[in-house]
Every structure is written in C-alpha cells, then in structure tokens.
Amino acid sequence: MSKPMRVLVVDDNQDILTACRLCLKPHVDDVLTLANPTELMGVLKVNKIDLVLLDMNFTRDASSGEEGIFYLKQIVAAHPNMPVVMMTAYTDVTLAVKAMHLGAKDFVAKPWDNQQLIDALLAADSGVKTETSRTAASDDKTPLIGDSEPMQAVKQLIEKVALSDANVLILGESGTGKEVVAQQIHQLSARRDKSFVGVDMGTLPDNLFESELFGYKKGSFTGAMQDSPGRMALADKSTLFLDELGNLPLPQQGKLLTALQNRAVTALGAQSPKPIDIRLISATNEDLHQQVATGAFRQDLFYRINTVEIHLPPLRERGSDIDLLLDWYCARYTARYGRPELRIKDSDRKWLHTYQWPGNVRELAHSVERAVVLADGEYLDFSQLARQSTMPVQQDADATGTSESPFLLEYVERKTIQQALQFYQGNVSHAAKALGLTRGAMYRRMEKYGL
Numbered sequence: 001m002s003k004p005m006r007v008l009v010v011d012d013n014q015d016i017l018t019a020c021r022l023c024l025k026p027h028v029d030d031v032l033t034l035a036n037p038t039e040l041m042g043v044l045k046v047n048k049i050d051l052v053l054l055d056m057n058f059t060r061d062a063s064s065g066e067e068g069i070f071y072l073k074q075i076v077a078a079h080p081n082m083p084v085v086m087m088t089a090y091t092d093v094t095l096a097v098k099a100m101h102l103g104a105k106d107f108v109a110k111p112w113d114n115q116q117l118i119d120a121l122l123a124a125d126s127g128v129k130t131e132t133s134r135t136a137a138s139d140d141k142t143p144l145i146g147d148s149e150p151m152q153a154v155k156q157l158i159e160k161v162a163l164s165d166a167n168v169l170i171l172g173e174s175g176t177g178k179e180v181v182a183q184q185i186h187q188l189s190a191r192r193d194k195s196f197v198g199v200d201m202g203t204l205p206d207n208l209f210e211s212e213l214f215g216y217k218k219g220s221f222t223g224a225m226q227d228s229p230g231r232m233a234l235a236d237k238s239t240l241f242l243d244e245l246g247n248l249p250l251p252q253q254g255k256l257l258t259a260l261q262n263r264a265v266t267a268l269g270a271q272s273p274k275p276i277d278i279r280l281i282s283a284t285n286e287d288l289h290q291q292v293a294t295g296a297f298r299q300d301l302f303y304r305i306n307t308v309e310i311h312l313p314p315l316r317e318r319g320s321d322i323d324l325l326l327d328w329y330c331a332r333y334t335a336r337y338g339r340p341e342l343r344i345k346d347s348d349r350k351w352l353h354t355y356q357w358p359g360n361v362r363e364l365a366h367s368v369e370r371a372v373v374l375a376d377g378e379y380l381d382f383s384q385l386a387r388q389s390t391m392p393v394q395q396d397a398d399a400t401g402t403s404e405s406p407f408l409l410e411y412v413e414r415k416t417i418q419q420a421l422q423f424y425q426g427n428v429s430h431a432a433k434a435l436g437l438t439r440g441a442m443y444r445r446m447e448k449y450g451l
C-alpha cells in the first residue's frame, strides 16, 4: 500500500530521476521530479510537497557538494519542517555530515539499494531516523568512511575488485570494517541487484554447517519440516560473505572446498547437486597465512578463497580517519537520539588520536553512541573511555571510582569480559570462545556494558 505522501526528487541526471520515480512510485502517492534546482523554491511554493530528495552536485563535473548545501539551506530557511534527504556519492561522507548538521534528515549514498532508499524516505517523513547508511551484520548500509592513505589504497582495491568476480579474502583485526568492505564490493559489483548473503561461521555450530550452507530436503533429518535452500543457493548470482572463516574446523573446510570447486551444492537428502554461481568474499581476524603454515587451515581452500587479499589496517594506523569517524558517528547518533548539536573538545580529539582503539571502529562507534546518550551539555564526554584505557582491569571497585559492589553479578561479568578482551587483545571471537559465549552473546554483553 502506498503512503499518502508526495516526494520531490531534485537531480540534474535524468537517469537518476527516472530510477527514483520507478523505485518510489509503488510506495508513495506521488513522485515529482525536477532537473533544474534553480526552480526548486518556486516548485515548493506552488505544490504541496511532503519530502525532498536532493542531490549534492548539479553542475557538470562538480563534486564539492556546495550546491546541494546551498539549496538545502534555502529549503530549511523557507520550510523549516520540510524533511530533506540528501543523495551523495559514497565518498562524500564529510559533506553528508555537514548537511545533517544543517538540517537534512538523512542521506543515502549512491549507488543506493532500492529498499534502503525507500526506508530512508519513509522514516524521514515519519520523523524516525533509519540507519540508511548502515551495513554489517547488524549495521547494513554504513559507508566506508576514511580518507587516510591506507584507506585510500583499500578503496582503490575495492573499486577494482568489484568489477571482477574474483574471490576476495579480507583480513584485519576485529571491528576494522571487514563486513562493511564486503558490502561495498557487492554494492559496486554487477551482482548488486541481488541480496548480499552473509554467514557468520564463528557462531555456526559444527552440526549445522551443512544444513545452513548447502540446505536440506524435507524429511532429511528430524525437524526438517520443509525444503530449505541453504545460504549458498540463496547467494546464487549474488555475493556470499563468509565471516570468521578462520574458525572453520578442518572437516568443514573440506566440504566447503568441494562445493567451491564443483560450483555446485548438494542439499542434505537431495539426489543430485545444484549448480551455483556465487562471488565469494571471506573474512577473518585470524592470521590465515600462519594457520596454513601450521596445517590448521587447508592450503587448497586458502588458494581458492584468496584470489585477491584486502588488508584492513587497525584504526590506530589510520590517522585523520579518527576525526572523520568521530564526526560521522556523532552526527548519526545525535540525529538518532534527537539530541541538539553536540561537539567534541579539541583536547579530547587529541587524546582520542593517541588512544589505541583495541576494538577499532566498532569501539569508536560505541564510545560515541554512549557519549551522545549521556551528554549533558554541548560537548561529548569521553571520560569513561579514558578511565577504561588507563585503568588496569584488575583494579578494585573503589579504585574505579564507582560504588558498585564487587560481588554484584553484573559487575563480575563486566570485569570478566573486560579481562578476556584485554587478554586476547580485543579479539572478540577468541574472548567469546574462552568465555563459552557465542559471538552474538558476547556482542550483546559488550553493548550492555558499553565495552
């Protein structure tokens, strides 16, 4: 059912206008398009418009985004309640942040995913924030923020590799953005119209490996009430992302290799294999080269999955990206929690640059979110992070300055998780394994305790 709303799309590119009209028409009552932004204020005066979708650049070859900012300011001045969603190239994140500070409700990064565009517009109209730019297992469409030298090299590699169907292995510490990179490759590839299919091998129990990946036929085991295609078949003509591949036991490695070599999967209980056409992206924070050397990871599988390797540097080696990420997450969470504009003190920024970020971008995002939620005044407060980083985890409750009883279960749990994370140098999978938790359960606890 379409929503009773009228959207105005402003972009000088006729193809984009047509694509937007086709994408939005089934979901909203009316879509008006405008190629010449100088007519924008006139169109808004004589038409009842509920939402504007505004491009950042209009003049041929322009990329500064200043035109979009100019028209945004005009709309905000004349129609302060008009929701505006900006369209940006995925590299224009700094500008998008600026636009959100100036009153834009949200932004969508080009090339967009249709569902993402629809969700962003419907949410902007209802006053709810989406995570338009989310990506990752739980964070779907986050743009890959970072202009530092190592990240520029990563982005170049992404653009090149996206054009091919080569299998990609992404290596990097936990929280460095391996899944974000995998999503970017998919979005820039010829397979982008099909859904990206991800599997977290780290949380997949050994006994479910085959049914989950290869699928099963009804009745092939107790509880198989109906046919299930399995993730590999679901990813046919699309991208299959195998996260935490380094944790895969040897027997399962063999089965995976057979499926990849044969380009076919046989569902449990099926008579014959089914051909599949997938682009495989794998990721791990393990040292896979080392694992191959020790025999923990099959060399033949390794060669099959690592046609191209992408190494994601830890956040502490990305210099100025820390500022970009702080600003982007500050804008995202300020908007999400409906807070007034919040800032980061220069002295905090200096300190945040020297901080080691063992949990990488995930830790930065959580720290900013926590600071936004707890903010009292105009500035974000990072003192909790500072306390955590300088405090040996073994310190007792009094020394932490908290009045929590050291015998409270939650207190003990938090301490234990902190210790495990420190012991495994921020490696969430290892820490979770040592604590007997799934990665999902571990992340939920880390979230709960703001770790």
Ligand SMILES: Nc1ncnc2c1ncn2[C@@H]1O[C@H](COP(=O)(O)OP(=O)(O)OP(=O)(O)O)[C@@H](O)[C@H]1O
Residues within 6 Å of the ligand: 134, 135, 136, 137, 139, 142, 143, 144, 145, 146, 172, 173, 174, 175, 176, 177, 178, 179, 180, 181, 243, 283, 284, 285, 361, 362, 365, 428
């Ligand atoms: N360059 C980036 N720009 C914006 N957000 C990012 C970036 N890199 C990572 N993030 C965010 O940080 C979080 C962790 O990212 P992601 O899940 O991709 O990391 P990962 O390396 O796959 O972690 P793990 O090894 O633990 O699975 C996500 O919320 C993601 O959106």
